[in-house]
Amino acid sequence: MxxxxxxxxxxxxxxxxxxxxxxxxxxxxxxxxxxxxxxxxxxxxxxxxxxxxxxxxxxxxxxxxxxxxxxxxxxxxxxxxxRLDMIPVECVVRNFAAGGLVRRLGVEEGRELSPATYELFLKNDALHDPLINESVSITLGYATEQQLEEAKALSFKVNEVLTAIFRDAGILLVDYKLEFGVHNGQLMLGDEFSPDGARLWDAETREKLDKDRFRKGLGGVIEAYEEVGRRIGVTFD
CATH class of the missing domain: 3.30.200.20 (Phosphorylase Kinase; domain 1)
Structure with a gap:
């Protein structure tokens, strides 16, 4: 290659x-x-x-x-x-209240959300990734109705799979963002899934083991990422 x-x-x-x-x-x-x-x-x-x-x-x-x-x-x-033709919409699934949901709605951080919530954000740093909806996405040409339906279904499939993986490792999958794109007509999960784009807390202590350690100046960022990885079976050597 x-x-x-x-x-x-x-x-x-x-x-x-x-x-x-x-x-x-x-x-x-x-x-x-x-x-x-x-x-x-x-x-x-x-x-x-x-x-x-x-x-x-x-x-x-x-x-x-x-x-x-x-x-x-x-x-x-x-x-x-x-190679994907990326859709400029971030799909966010939330299992527990944190981050933007807490700031926008005054919900208590850590509140379990059942059923999980699902939100869309325009991927645009200059506009600070604003919250959008399906109607806006379709009308402005960011994605088709079918793509949005498939992305939502896949986002919850991801939630089902990963919630179990992290739960078995004593970790709460608090929330995460996904990005999708099209390859030869098929919608696929793109970008990455790491503690950079997900909130991961220790299930017992609620210690933050994700990028919030960097955002909040808590230190030990990479050590936390590696701890999560080791618990779920990732080999870094």
Whole structure:
């Protein structure tokens, strides 16, 4: 597999073309950001940890029947993925109240949400990823009605699979965001799943084991990511 030109550089990942037009290389950098890029740092081993964490989760989801863009690990900080036409809508599932839901609605942090809630956000840092709905998404051409229906169904399938994995490891899957894209007409889960884009709490102590440690200046960010990984079976060596 020949690595070619860089196509895109996000806040924490870079995407490279390959000699196969249907496949890309996703490079996980050590960069860490919060608040739409206002807080930036480099954390040693972050790229390696998120790459291997994501590979484990994507493989488990694929085994459960969720179509994913992940193909295979290429190295400590790189994975091979299918090229997707990404939909600019983030799908957020919440099992417990935290983050934006608490700020917007004054809900007590940690309140269990049953059934889980589902929200859509426009992926746009300049606008601070505003909350949108299905009607707006369809009218403005962000996604089709069918794509939104499939994304919602897949988001809850992911919830079913991952809630069980984390629960068995003594971890609460508080909330998470997913991004989807289209490959040869099929909707697939893209981007990544790691503690960067999910809230994960220890089930007994409610200790935060995710990116909130970086947002809130709690320290021990990568150590927390690795702790979650070890509990669910990720190998980082």
């Amino acid at each position: 020949e690595k070619r030109d860089e196509l895109y550089a996000g806040k924490a990942k870079s995407i490279f073309a390959t000699d196969d037009p249907d496949l890309l290389i996703m490079h996980f950098r050590d960069d860490t950001s919060a608040f739409d890029g206002e807080k930036l740092e480099q954390l040693e081993r972050k790229g390696l940890v998120n790459n291997k964490f994501n590979a484990f989760i994507m493989s488990r989801l694929r085994d459960a029947g969720v179509p994913v863009h992940f193909e295979r690990l290429l190295g400590d900080q790189e994975s091979l993925v299918k």
